[in-house]
Amino acid sequence: MAAPLRVTDLPATTLTPAATTFAGARDLDGDGCSDLIAVSVAGVARTLRMYRGTPLGLSPSPSSEASIDATTSTPAPVWLGDVNRDGFDDVGVTLTTEILVYHGRTDGLPDHPSQRVVLRGPDP
């Protein structure tokens, strides 16, 4: 009987740059492989990055990225499904009171969000 495989025996894939929060697995670019999306925080900069899934596994380097115009300390990415029904999965970044929506496309992430959704409007 073979010895059980330990996690530390597996080759490691290190994401660069380091990510703070992440979400997987949907297909942002529509190539049939699920992708990883991650947010990194460096000083005042918040960046959303896509790490492409491939038949050989997850790429350790981002294939596309978008800056997040927010000062929230820990923006969190979330898959939204295909909100605009164009065949590409879409990504949201949750901030304190709003969600920024990035529509998927063959290039991966667009440079800027396509929509800003305020979670709570003014009281009636």
Ligand SMILES: [Ca+2]
């Ligand atoms: Ca993909």
Ligand SMILES: [Ca+2]
């Ligand atoms: Ca879509």
